[in-house]
Amino acid sequence: MHSGADIKEFGGQMSGPPLIPMIHAIEAASKPVVAAIEGIALGGGLELALGCHYRIAHSKARVGLPEVTLGLLPGAGGSQRLPRLIGVPAALDLITTGRHVTAAEALKFGLVDQITDHNTVNVAVKFAQRVADQPLDARRISTYPCLCPSDVAVLFEEVMQRVRRTARGAIAPIACVQAVRAAATLPYNQGMERERELMATLFTSGQARALQYFFFAQRAVGRWSMPSGARWDTSKPRPVHKAAVIGLGTMGRGITVALAQAGFSVVAVETQEKQLMEAKQAISGMLERGAKRRGVAPALDKINYGRNIQSVADVDLVIEAVFEDMALKKKVFQQLSAVCKPSTFLCSNTSGLDIDQLACQTRNPELVVGMHFFAPAHVMKLLEVVYGPKSSPLAVATAMQLGKKIGKVSVAVGNCRGFVGNRMLKPYLEQALFLLEEGATPEFVDQVLEEFGFAMGVFRMSDLSGLDVGWKVRMADGLAMPDPTTGQPTRLRQGRRYSPLGDLLCEQGRFGQKTGRGWYQYDKPGSQVAKPDPWLHSFLDEYRARHALVAHRIDHQEVLERCLYSMINEGFRILEDGIAAGPEDIDVIYVFGYSWPRHHGGPMFYAATVGLNKVLERLEHYYQAHPDVPSLQPCHLLRKLVASGSPPIQKWREVIKKVRSQL
Numbered sequence: 001m002h003s004g005a006d007i008k009e010f011g012g013q014m015s016g017p018p019l020i021p022m023i024h025a026i027e028a029a030s031k032p033v034v035a036a037i038e039g040i041a042l043g044g045g046l047e048l049a050l051g052c053h054y055r056i057a058h059s060k061a062r063v064g065l066p067e068v069t070l071g072l073l074p075g076a077g078g079s080q081r082l083p084r085l086i087g088v089p090a091a092l093d094l095i096t097t098g099r100h101v102t103a104a105e106a107l108k109f110g111l112v113d114q115i116t117d118h119n120t121v122n123v124a125v126k127f128a129q130r131v132a133d134q135p136l137d138a139r140r141i142s143t144y145p146c147l148c149p150s151d152v153a154v155l156f157e158e159v160m161q162r163v164r165r166t167a168r169g170a171i172a173p174i175a176c177v178q179a180v181r182a183a184a185t186l187p188y189n190q191g192m193e194r195e196r197e198l199m200a201t202l203f204t205s206g207q208a209r210a211l212q213y214f215f216f217a218q219r220a221v222g223r224w225s226m227p228s229g230a231r232w233d234t235s236k237p238r239p240v241h242k243a244a245v246i247g248l249g250t251m252g253r254g255i256t257v258a259l260a261q262a263g264f265s266v267v268a269v270e271t272q273e274k275q276l277m278e279a280k281q282a283i284s285g286m287l288e289r290g291a292k293r294r295g296v297a298p299a300l301d302k303i304n305y306g307r308n309i310q311s312v313a314d315v316d317l318v319i320e321a322v323f324e325d326m327a328l329k330k331k332v333f334q335q336l337s338a339v340c341k342p343s344t345f346l347c348s349n350t351s352g353l354d355i356d357q358l359a360c361q362t363r364n365p366e367l368v369v370g371m372h373f374f375a376p377a378h379v380m381k382l383l384e385v386v387y388g389p390k391s392s393p394l395a396v397a398t399a400m401q402l403g404k405k406i407g408k409v410s411v412a413v414g415n416c417r418g419f420v421g422n423r424m425l426k427p428y429l430e431q432a433l434f435l436l437e438e439g440a441t442p443e444f445v446d447q448v449l450e451e452f453g454f455a456m457g458v459f460r461m462s463d464l465s466g467l468d469v470g471w472k473v474r475m476a477d478g479l480a481m482p483d484p485t486t487g488q489p490t491r492l493r494q495g496r497r498y499s500p501l502g503d504l505l506c507e508q509g510r511f512g513q514k515t516g517r518g519w520y521q522y523d524k525p526g527s528q529v530a531k532p533d534p535w536l537h538s539f540l541d542e543y544r545a546r547h548a549l550v551a552h553r554i555d556h557q558e559v560l561e562r563c564l565y566s567m568i569n570e571g572f573r574i575l576e577d578g579i580a581a582g583p584e585d586i587d588v589i590y591v592f593g594y595s596w597p598r599h600h601g602g603p604m605f606y607a608a609t610v611g612l613n614k615v616l617e618r619l620e621h622y623y624q625a626h627p628d629v630p631s632l633q634p635c636h637l638l639r640k641l642v643a644s645g646s647p648p649i650q651k652w653r654e655v656i657k658k659v660r661s662q663l
């Protein structure tokens, strides 16, 4: 197996002989060199194989040029040899996506010459003996002409446009297209020179550093720990064979699909007859479409539907996904505790309610954890596994393991309102509303956030998820009410600033995409094309006039800093409270759950890139201007990190430990 260069070395001195001259020497050799590929040949590993005269792969091998995912391009000749070997369209696909391909697909592309089920080295040796006398001139890929389709200019233009659209500001995919274009249009040596230039720019870029940090962050979150000291390597999960999902609304349906697709037997319970019928149809449709895409049989027979909670008596683990209402969830947990075997893990898909209150309803509170999926649950990669004060390491280990088995990136987090993701979203949303009150438009705020790299700005995202969701929560919290003395929507709650703008839209029945009106207007309910709404602009003008607010010019920098730094500040509070074990956990949650642009590494890595002292200074500035907004007040940990000389992110845990020990 060769997983390519040691990514840790990219930040410093690289060891070993320089790769490019070595590959050239192999290719120029007068004796045939046959690459035997077993396991994985990625990045530099595959580039080395491309310098060989022949490639034999084991049938289970995988190959690829994933450099783009690390903010790089295949910089050891890969961008020049691959298109010469497999053609421009296939090379563009592999290099711009970084996807791994199976040996069978590699054979189809002509990337390997033969595949075998036997010992690859033995087969390669026999192969070499067979071809020993054959001339090698036709085997040196760097000498091949780059075969291009007749409309190659159009192809490059189309690919470049697609890449620019989907890259959301990432530079590596664009450099990858430029490098392949050099292979298609320049002689090999000049192409190599272009590859070198492009690689030099990428290699030292902040984006490459962010993506390489994120590679390790993704792996670090698997090594979870709890404040009690329980850890991933000392806590064994219990196997889960049969699971249940309670409540087949949007989330329950997605969770059922995710479980069934991963091979689990699922009991899917919905007490409402009509809802059950609709859910069955929807789930079958999702399974069938998914199976068609993957070329497998749909896992329809994995699911048993029922209306009665008694039918979950023999399952190993239950995921409750009923409506987000504490009283209802408590009732369900009481029923589950009475019905299920004593060893059953009881999990809730709540997006922010108190796990401890649910655990208290059961006989075995240590078996209760949160499993917070993100919509659509069968697609989104993130799972927050939430432990309460009573949750056992066994329950956390089991939920983490289940998450892994259903293909999720699972992050263990502590119990607090909103957990990590939604807790940090609150100040972000709040700032966006305040910016509207002060003179911005939803279009401008969204444009700034989308230029930063979010898939969707905050208002388009709110319209997509439904404005009524947050409204119901705010009503339950006693926030979304007019001031009883004036009957006016109040802008101050419990001594802190509050914006009732979202509540006012909901009162007008503007719930977002599903009602065809929200922060934007849509052609019809359910349409996804958001258009600026003149009604909303007048509404904002009237609102400002009613509250004697004078609109001022808000610039790009203010939108970005207030939205992002308030969110980052909450991230530091989360670390200080021990809700997340480290900055990597927060960053992984934000990239996988909230479309934070991966090439910025995640909010905490971004803070480190901007400079903690700058984040602190800007928060102080905004807090001074808005002293009634506590989320802008820089938190203790941020101050402490700055006072400690802003150590690199890998060292934050040490400072966090000190701060927490002083609490």
Ligand SMILES: CCCCCCC/C=C/C(=O)SCCNC(=O)CCNC(=O)[C@H](O)C(C)(C)COP(=O)(O)OP(=O)(O)OC[C@H]1O[C@@H](n2cnc3c(N)ncnc32)[C@H](O)[C@@H]1OP(=O)(O)O
Residues within 6 Å of the ligand: 003, 004, 005, 006, 007, 008, 019, 040, 042, 043, 044, 045, 066, 067, 070, 075, 076, 199, 200, 203, 216, 219, 220
């Ligand atoms: C001008 C300069 C010219 C320079 C030219 C340089 C040319 C070469 C460039 C490259 O090769 S770039 C690197 C390309 N390779 C990759 O991107 C592969 C990255 N790795 C993976 O995708 C996966 O790890 C895997 C290989 C598919 C294996 O996946 P699996 O799920 O089985 O294991 P993991 O948990 O992911 O990994 C295990 C362990 O190994 C560490 N690791 C894996 N690959 C690398 C690597 N390339 N460098 C450093 N470390 C690597 C990974 O972090 C895990 O470590 P622990 O978390 O267990 O400590």
